[in-house]
Amino acid sequence: MEPRAADAAEGRGCTGLAQIIDLRPAAVDERRQSARGKDVATKAPATHEWQLDQLQRAIKAVGVALWSWNVDTGVLTMDPCGFELWGLPWSDKVTFEELSARIHPADRDRVRSAFNATRVMTGSYETDFRILVDDKVRWVAARGKGNDADIVARTMFGIFLDVTGRKQAEESNELLAGEMSHRVKNLLAIASGLTAISSRSATSVEQMAHELTGRLSALGRAHNLVRPLSPGQGTAALLGDLLSILLSPYDDLGAFKGRIRVAVERMGVGEASATAIALIIHELATNSMKYGALSSPTGTLDVSSATDGEDLVLTWLEQGGPRVEKPDDVAGFGSRLVNRSVTGQLSGAIHYDWSEDDLIVTLRARRERLAS
Template sequence: MRKRITSAIVFSLAAAIGLSLAGQLWVSSETADRRRFSQLADDAVDRVDAKLASYLSLLYATRAFLAADGPGISAETFERFISGLDLAERHDGIQGIGFAATIPAAAAPSVADELSARYGRTVEIWPPTTDQPVRTPIILLEPQDQRNQVALGYDMYSDPVRRQAMDAAATTGRPAASGPVRLVQEIDENRQFGFLIYLPVAAGDASAASVVSPPAEPGFVYAPLRIGDFLEAALFQKPQPAIHVEVFDGEAKPENLILASREPLLPEIAHFAVERELDVAGRQLLFRLSPTENFERLGSNYPAALLAIFVLVLAIVLALLSLVQSRRLEAVAALNEASERNLAQKDMLLREMNHRIKNSIARMLSIARQTARRAESLEDFTARYSARLQAMAAAQEMLTRSRWGSAQIGALLSAELTQVFGEDEESCRLQGPEVEVDETVSQALGLTFHELATNAMKYGALSSPEGMLVVEWRLDGKDLVIDWQEQGGQAPDLSVERAGFGTRLIDMTIRGELGGSIERRAGEGRLAILIRFPFAERGKPQPVPGSRL
């Protein structure tokens, strides 16, 4: 669990640092493009402002012309002047330049007659009636194309939107723009909103602030502009900016929208949109400018995305390396633990070997003494003693082989007793069914039988000639039970029995290795040892690590 937590911490830290760098790269790229588009929007609004300035210069020039020659000039003279301005080629976007005279409302019929005579066709002052004391019919308008011909005679002061702008111009003596209107020139299907810019021919005094009157104001030079054509001329000439334009009369509300260009937006960076206000002859227009599909981003999200992917891959690699390193450290720790365990096992084996050697020497001395007591001559002693030593060697060989495979308990017990007692088995009786045990059990029981037999020979019943050993074994349910009984001789006092290496080895083998129990009982000339351990799960031979099946 700890190594997983460490790997998770490494991954989190690496990913957090890398993604932070990727985020900063993305933000810097976004910021650079946003600033570039903001500059592009400012340039676009500056174009509009410059175009308006050029239109105002035309109105000032026309006012100077009329102030010099008087508003009563002929239509031909006015036409020559406007033609010299070359509106179509040099000032596209403006519909024309005209003059609206300020007349009393009652003078409308006589002015209509003058207009009809001037233009050689019937020109009426319209609308026919008005609730205002004065009227401002259009008496001059060039160029005289089909659209502008319709506007002649129109009383602009009769319209509240136009009247507000004309009053503002008369009051301030400066150009004033009207609100969005439908121009009277809109006679075809491609209709647009428009606005008009008025410039008084003579500046008004304080008495003319609320009502335009002929003595104070002879009239207004004005220019009608279609908003769509105007912005097309101001913005969408080469080089054409990659912007989408929405124009609002005042606040950015749907009801105030007067124009939206047709260029498709780029949704991914719609948040780049900016708003700019522009003063159009005293009227505030709001421009909302957004990037279109033609906007080329100098920055790109790909480097940030690639950096993020690289960082995540690097974080995964670092986490895996951390995990591998943790596992390697665990393997080293496990190896050290195994080494310590092997050293402990080797120490145990050395102690066991020392113990067995000492027991073997003791057995050989005991066999020599017993053989000597019964031998009739030196040759008889030598033959008997040699035979017993050979029997011990054969039993040792059989026990050695049993450690690498299965063995019968009876054969294992007989071999071990023969190794201890030699050929003298008259004092031993073995009884039990054929039970085959695996190598683990055979090794454990071999050690146990060896220690018990050695103790019986040294200290138990078999240390005296009249002693007797009875060993019985049986299966009791899922357990294997071995009953070791020594009869005759002096029984040991278990309350003061010394717990030597042999006793500890037996307890460690039965209880620790086989998971069983061992019980010792002593009486008059009798010692009983009952061994019990689970056997059902050991029915099949279990492989020993490093052995071959």
């Protein structure tokens, strides 16, 4: 039985179960009579007999799209949920090639091979892939059976399920794991650099231990600012205070005197923007400690701000360090984190100017985003 176009037009949603499984009352009664006639003496355990509307509501609740596929002609029949998932107009049938045109190019060959293999394979099969709907990516899980016993009139049955949310969560977890690994490596490199700084100025083991402990404690405070703030933990500090805490581990004499100078306007930053700024400054300072001005005893760092229309412009100026050269890998993991924070959370842009004697980093951010 084919899906009725009126079902979709009347907005009844996922009503495709009736088109694939014949559970009409007459059919159910016939099956009951047949079962009783086969073995009256056998008492089977009482089971709940699902009604058609109950099954339809259950399928609609989870957003499952039903489909059938003729393995000889390649024609698919889908319920209204299937057409909605694929972003296609209603039709009584659709070909596999029409669906393939909407599959992400990177997944298309793999999905075609998986579906074609079901003609000869035995048992369950499943595959996840991406489709493009209105220039947006959706993840789809396809599930079905490839056993000959489940083929009726050379037609196979299965479901499509939108798993975009789950896939995005998996990608976020992978990114978080990579970010944490990257950050731990940076912290170890910074700790080594701070130990060297402390050893140059200390006159005794006790003094070195005291200075190193203070710097590592400040580094811990900066690292705590880099992680996202939990709701209800209050608002972030002023911009100048935030920069001071983040940069204090790298300055022999503190953030407001010595070789690191911070001169920015007095303005508050919100929780979300504080997290982004902390990540950006932490990354810039880490690179400076390893390769730039802060790796040299005579190197200096100046951080200043200016207003340009609706934007706040932060300038990061490194001088007196080793000879400055543009790195070969400007798209490393740290750089990607910085760019994502600047463009995504701050709606801004970042520019690097490598010259022979200094490095100038210009960070532009929308003032309204800084307050959020």
